[in-house]
Amino acid sequence: MNQEKPDTNNIFVIKKDSLAGLFENITKAGYEMIGPKLKDGTICLDKITSLDDLPVGITDNQEPAQYRTKQSKSDTSLFSYVVGPHSPKRYVFPPRHQLWQINRVNGDQQIIAQPLPKTKLAFIGIRPCDLAALKITDRVFKGGKYTDAHYTEGRANNFILAVNCVKPGGTCFCTSVGTGPKAKGDFDLCLTEVYSEAEHFFILETGTKLGSKMISGVTTKPASKAKLKQADKLLKAAEKNMGRQLETDNLQQLIYDGANRVNWEEVGLKCLSCTNCTMVCPTCFCTSLEDTTDLRGTTAVRTRVWDSCFNEDYSYMHGGNVRSSSRARYRHWISHKLAGWVDQFGTLGCVGCGRCITWCPVGIDITEEVVSLKKRIATKKAEATAKER
Amino acid sequence: MSRSIRPKLAVWKFASCDGCQLSLLDVEDALLEVAAVVDIANFPEASRAVVKGPYDLSLVEGSITTPHDAERIHRIRRQSKTLVTIGACATSGGIQALRNYKNVDDFVSIVYAHPEYISTLEKSTPIRDHVKVDFELRGCPINKMQLVELLSAYLNNRKPNIRSHSVCMECKLKGTACVMVAQGIPCLGPVTHAGCEAICPSFNRGCYGCFGPKESPNCSSLSSRWTDLDVSKDDLIRAYRSFNAGSESFRRESEFHEKL
Ligand code: SF4
Ligand code: SF4
Ligand code: SF4
Numbered sequence: 260m261n262q263e264k265p266d267t268n269n270i271f272v273i274k275k276d277s278l279a280g281l282f283e284n285i286t287k288a289g290y291e292m293i294g295p296k297l298k299d300g301t302i303c304l305d306k307i308t309s310l311d312d313l314p315v316g317i318t319d320n321q322e323p324a325q326y327r328t329k330q331s332k333s334d335t336s337l338f339s340y341v342v343g344p345h346s347p348k349r350y351v352f353p354p355r356h357q358l359w360q361i362n363r364v365n366g367d368q369q370i371i372a373q374p375l376p377k378t379k380l381a382f383i384g385i386r387p388c389d390l391a392a393l394k395i396t397d398r399v400f401k402g403g404k405y406t407d408a409h410y411t412e413g414r415a416n417n418f419i420l421a422v423n424c425v426k427p428g429g430t431c432f433c434t435s436v437g438t439g440p441k442a443k444g445d446f447d448l449c450l451t452e453v454y455s456e457a458e459h460f461f462i463l464e465t466g467t468k469l470g471s472k473m474i475s476g477v478t479t480k481p482a483s484k485a486k487l488k489q490a491d492k493l494l495k496a497a498e499k500n501m502g503r504q505l506e507t508d509n510l511q512q513l514i515y516d517g518a519n520r521v522n523w524e525e526v527g528l529k530c531l532s533c534t535n536c537t538m539v540c541p542t543c544f545c546t547s548l549e550d551t552t553d554l555r556g557t558t559a560v561r562t563r564v565w566d567s568c569f570n571e572d573y574s575y576m577h578g579g580n581v582r583s584s585s586r587a588r589y590r591h592w593i594s595h596k597l598a599g600w601v602d603q604f605g606t607l608g609c610v611g612c613g614r615c616i617t618w619c620p621v622g623i624d625i626t627e628e629v630v631s632l633k634k635r636i637a638t639k640k641a642e643a644t645a646k647e648r
Numbered sequence: 649m650s651r652s653i654r655p656k657l658a659v660w661k662f663a664s665c666d667g668c669q670l671s672l673l674d675v676e677d678a679l680l681e682v683a684a685v686v687d688i689a690n691f692p693e694a695s696r697a698v699v700k701g702p703y704d705l706s707l708v709e710g711s712i713t714t715p716h717d718a719e720r721i722h723r724i725r726r727q728s729k730t731l732v733t734i735g736a737c738a739t740s741g742g743i744q745a746l747r748n749y750k751n752v753d754d755f756v757s758i759v760y761a762h763p764e765y766i767s768t769l770e771k772s773t774p775i776r777d778h779v780k781v782d783f784e785l786r787g788c789p790i791n792k793m794q795l796v797e798l799l800s801a802y803l804n805n806r807k808p809n810i811r812s813h814s815v816c817m818e819c820k821l822k823g824t825a826c827v828m829v830a831q832g833i834p835c836l837g838p839v840t841h842a843g844c845e846a847i848c849p850s851f852n853r854g855c856y857g858c859f860g861p862k863e864s865p866n867c868s869s870l871s872s873r874w875t876d877l878d879v880s881k882d883d884l885i886r887a888y889r890s891f892n893a894g895s896e897s898f899r900r901e902s903e904f905h906e907k908l
Contacts, residue, residue, distance in 0.1 A: 303825065325832075549809045552804040552806065571864055
C-alpha cells in the first residue's frame with residue numbers, strides 16, 4: 260500500500276452488488292485477495308476470489324476463551340462480525356519463512372538467498388485495529404537502522420480494503436487504545452456497512468490514489484449528508500459498545516511498579532504457557548531461527564519460525580532459563596506489551612483487538628489483569644500507610 | 649559430506665507395539681538416503697543380517713516391564729555410543745504403564761492361564777529410569793519426519809530442531825482455529841508436547857496427548873477448564889491416563905482427581 264496522505268477526501272456510497280466490480284478490478288490489477296472466510300464455524304483470513312466467498316449474515320460472539328459464530332438466513336450483511344483468530348500478520352510475516360540455503364558443490368559453498376516475496380496481496384475487510392497493528396509491525400521491521408527486506412518487500416505489494424466496525428465484539432477494546440472502531444487512514448479504500456431490513460449500502464472512502472484508481476468503472480454515488488450521518492451514528496454507537504476497556508492512564512508506570520512477583524502469582528497459576536495469546540496477537544513478532552540439513556550434509560537451510568516468550572526455550576541462555584515459570588512469562592509478556600514497548604517503539608504493543616482474550620484457552624484477560632494489578636498495588640499502599648500510622 | 653565410514657545404527661525393541669521402529673521403514677524416499685549414510689547394523693524388523701556391536705547410534709523403542717529387559721537395556725547402553733529413545737513407551741512407559749496404577753498380579757492372574765510362567769515387573773518404566781539417555785523422541789507413534797530430522801542432526805553434529813512447546817503452537821503455525829475455544833471440544837493441546845503438527849485439532853478433534861507433557865505443563869489449570877466444559881471426573885482421569893499415563897505430570901494430575 261502507498262503511504263501517501265489521502266489525495267482527495269472522496270467519499271461515496273456503494274451498493275453490495277457493485278462491490279463485485281471492485282473485487283474484479285483488484286484481481287485484474289494482479290492482486291491475490293486475502294479476506295474473511297468461514298471455515299469450520301470460524302471467520303479466518305484466507306484466499307478469496309470473489310464477493311461470494313465472504314461470509315454472509317454471520318455474527319460472532321466472543322468472550323474470554325469462547326468464540327462462536329451464528330448464521331442468520333434473512334441477514335444479508337457482509338461484515339457483521341469482527342476479527343477472528345488470524346490477522347494479516349500471517350501473510351506479511353509468515354509463521355515459517357525460509358531465509359536462505361547453502362549447498363555444498365564440489366567442496367565449495369554456494370549460498371542461495373531466498374527471493375523476496377513478489378505476490379501482490381490485497382487485504383479485504385481488514386479492521387482498524389489490524390491497520391494499527393500493521394503500522395506497529397512496519398515500525399518494527401521497516402523503521403530504524405536495520406530493516407527486514409522480506410517484510411518490507413511484501414508490504415510494498417499490499418493493497419488494503421479496510422472495513423470499519425459497527426458491531427464491536429465482546430473482547431474488543433480499540434476505543435481505549437485509540438485505534439478504532441473507525442480507521443484513521445493507512446488504507447487504500449475503506450468501507451462502512453449500513454445494514455437494516457429496510458436498506459443496505461456502504462460508505463466508501465478512498466485513502467490513496469491507488470484506491471481511487473481501483474474504483475474506476477465501479478458504480479458509486481456521491482455520499483449524501485443523510486447517508487454519511489447514518490454511518491457516523493453507527494460508528495459513534497460502536498465506540499460505546501466495546502466489550503472491554505483498558506485503563507491506559509499511567510499504565511506504563513503501573514506495570515513497572517507492579518513488577519514484584521507476588522503480583523503475578525495468581526495469573527501464573529492459571530496461565531498454561533501455551534503461547535496462544537502471542538500467536539494470535541497481530542503485533543507479537545518474536546521468532547527463532549531453525550537451521551536444518553539434509554542427511555548427507557550437502558544442503559543447509561535457515562528458516563525463521565514464529566516463537567513465543569511463553570516458551571521455555573525462548574529464554575534459555577547459557578546455564579539455564581531466565582523465565583522458568585508461567586508467572587514470569589506472563590509478567591514478561593504483559594510488561595512488554597503495555598510498558599516496554601512504549602520505551603522501545605513509542606507506542607503500546609496492544610491495539611485492542613481482543614484476540615488474546617478470546618483465544619486464551621483459559622480466558623486470561625489482559626484488561627482484567629491491569630485492573631487486578633491496580634487493585635493489588637492500591638491495597639499494598641493502603642496497608643503500608645496503615646502501618647505507618 | 650561423503651563419509652568413508654558410515655556410523656553403525658542399531659534399533660532395539662522393548663515392551664512396545666513396533667509402530668515407532670516401523671516409522672523408520674515408513675520414511676519412504678528418505679529411507680534410501682538413510683541406508684546410504686548409515687550402516688543399518690542391527691534392525692531385526694528390517695533385516696536378519698546382524699552386525700556385531702559396538703554401535704554408534706542406538707534407537708530404543710519400548711518400556712522396561714520385565715527383570716530380563718531391565719538387564720538387557722544395560723548391555724545395550726554399554727554397546728552404544730549414543731542412545732536415543734523413540735516413542736511414548738520408551739519415554740514414559742507407554743499405555744502399559746496403566747499397570748502402574750494397579751496391582752500387576754491381579755492382571756496376571758486374570759489374563760494368563762498359567763500365571764506362574766509370567767515374570768513381570770510391578771511397573772512399566774521409561775528407559776531413562778534405567779540408563780542414561782542422550783535424546784528422547786516423543787510420540788505414539790513418533791513423527792517419522794522428526795526421526796529423519798534427528799538422524800540428520802546426529803550425522804551433521806548439530807542440535808535437532810525438535811521443539812518442546814505446546815501443541816497449541818502447532819495449531820497456530822498451521823492456522824487451525826482452536827477447537828476448545830471455537831467448538832467447546834476438550835483438548836489436551838495446551839499441556840502436550842509438540843511434534844504431531846496438531847493432527848487432531850486440524851480434524852476438529854481435541855488433542856489426545858500422544859506426545860506426552862510439554863515443558864512446564866500446567867495440567868491443573870487445564871483440568872479446571874475441562875471441568876467448565878462439563879467433562880466428568882472419570883473422563884478427565886482417563887484423558888491423562890493414555891499413552892503417556894506414566895509421565896510424571898499426567899500421573900500426578902490424574903491421581904489428584906482420583907482422590908477428590
Ligand atoms: S495484546 Fe491482545 S488485545 Fe492487544 S493487540 Fe495483542 S492480541 Fe490484541
Ligand atoms: S495467557 Fe492464555 S493464551 Fe497466553 S500463554 Fe497463558 S494460557 Fe496461553
Ligand atoms: S485446538 Fe487444542 S492444541 Fe490447538 S490451540 Fe486449541 S487447545 Fe491448543
